[in-house]
Amino acid sequence: MSNTTVKNLCLSQPRVSQPAEDSVSYLVHTSTQIDSEIVVTVEVPGVDPSTVNIQCENNTLHVTCPKGEVIVPVSIASDTSKIEANILWGLLTIRIPLPEAPVAHAVKVNILDALKKSHSKKATEELTTAG
Numbered sequence: 768m769s770n771t772t773v774k775n776l777c778l779s780q781p782r783v784s785q786p787a788e789d790s791v792s793y794l795v796h797t798s799t800q801i802d803s804e805i806v807v808t809v810e811v812p813g814v815d816p817s818t819v820n821i822q823c824e825n826n827t828l829h830v831t832c833p834k835g836e837v838i839v840p841v842s843i844a845s846d847t848s849k850i851e852a853n854i855l856w857g858l859l860t861i862r863i864p865l866p867e868a869p870v871a872h873a874v875k876v877n878i879l880d881a882l883k884k885s886h887s888k889k890a891t892e893e894l895t896t897a898g
Contacts, residue, residue: 792834792835792836793835793836793837794809794810794811794830794832794834794835794836794837795809795810796808796809796810796830796837796839798839800865803864803865803867804862804863804864804865805841805842805845805862805863805865806860806861806862806863807828807830807837807839807860807861807863808858808859808860808861809830809837809858809859809861810857810858810859811832811834811854811857811858811859812857813834813857814832814833814834814857815833816854818832818833819831819832819852819854819859820832821850821852821861823841823847823850826840826841826842826843827839827840827841828840828841828850828861828863830859830861841863842863842865842866844865844866845863845864845865845866846864846866847863849864850862850863850864
């Protein structure tokens with residue numbers, strides 16, 4: 768291939784523009800459910816951990832840092848006050864606990880008719896023994 772052909776190929780390709788400084792870049796992340804929690808992992812290599820900001824509002828988890836941001840929906844029933852986050856080797860791990868499933872239990876049924884009958888039977892017995 769000649770230099771002219773290579774030059775023409777380069778000129779015919781669309782140019783990739785650089786994003787504006789105020790545009791948002793999204794970080795690589797995954798979200799999986801493990802046992803009774805959702806685990807979100809975000810790749811933040813080379814980021815100072817003190818510059819990572821995590822907020823949860825309106826059932827949405829917002830993670831921001833100098834390299835970009837991540838927005839993750841959170842279950843309405845999740846206890847957002849118990850969210851934990853750790854950074855190790857450029858990997859941010861966020862654990863969101865899921866609500867505990869209600870435990871099945873038996874409910875005792877009171878039979879009111881039987882109570883009324885026993886009370887009236889006792890009252891009748893008391894009247895006959897008193898008289």
